[in-house]
Amino acid sequence: MFKIEAIIQPSKLGAVREALKAIGVEGITIAEVRGHGRQKGHKEVYRGREYIVDLLPKIRLEMVVTEARREDVIEAILGAARTGKIGDGKIFVYNVEGAIRIRNADRGEAAL
Numbered sequence: 001m002f003k004i005e006a007i008i009q010p011s012k013l014g015a016v017r018e019a020l021k022a023i024g025v026e027g028i029t030i031a032e033v034r035g036h037g038r039q040k041g042h043k044e045v046y047r048g049r050e051y052i053v054d055l056l057p058k059i060r061l062e063m064v065v066t067e068a069r070r071e072d073v074i075e076a077i078l079g080a081a082r083t084g085k086i087g088d089g090k091i092f093v094y095n096v097e098g099a100i101r102i103r104n105a106d107r108g109e110a111a112l
């Protein structure tokens with residue numbers, strides 16, 4: 001099992017969710033987060049003064065999926081979240097040691 005963590009532009013959340021639904025992804029966790037990448041945010045003017053706004057709003061999605069689904073999930077996110085501009089986001093992939101459904105103690109892929 002793998003955890004796919006994707007940090008995307010908030011405006012792409014709808015399209016990414018549709019793409020994930022289309023390939024049958026069931027469980028997902030979504031959070032509103034703030035962050036920056038290589039450009040370290042940007043400059044913004046407020047009441048005539050210039051501020052460095054170094055943390056921009058992003059959406060973080062987390063899904064734990066089977067190995068069989070891993071590449072399809074990555075492709076779906078890439079296809080729906082990419083504009084080709086800086087700040088499109090990033091996908092991180094982690095190995096997952098275990099999963100347990102609390103209701104019935106199902107384990108492993110059966111718990112997803």
Ligand SMILES: Nc1ncnc2c1ncn2[C@@H]1O[C@H](COP(=O)(O)OP(=O)(O)OP(=O)(O)O)[C@@H](O)[C@H]1O
Binds near residue numbers: 086087090
């Ligand atoms: N190495 C990292 N570790 C953790 N979070 C990251 C990392 N890089 C990017 N992020 C998160 O992803 C968001 C989007 O990053 P972003 O797409 O700007 O990456 P980038 O490397 O600067 O690429 P680009 O040049 O395309 O902008 C950041 O705001 C931050 O929340």
Ligand SMILES: [Mg+2]
Binds near residue numbers: 036038040
């Ligand atoms: Mg960036």
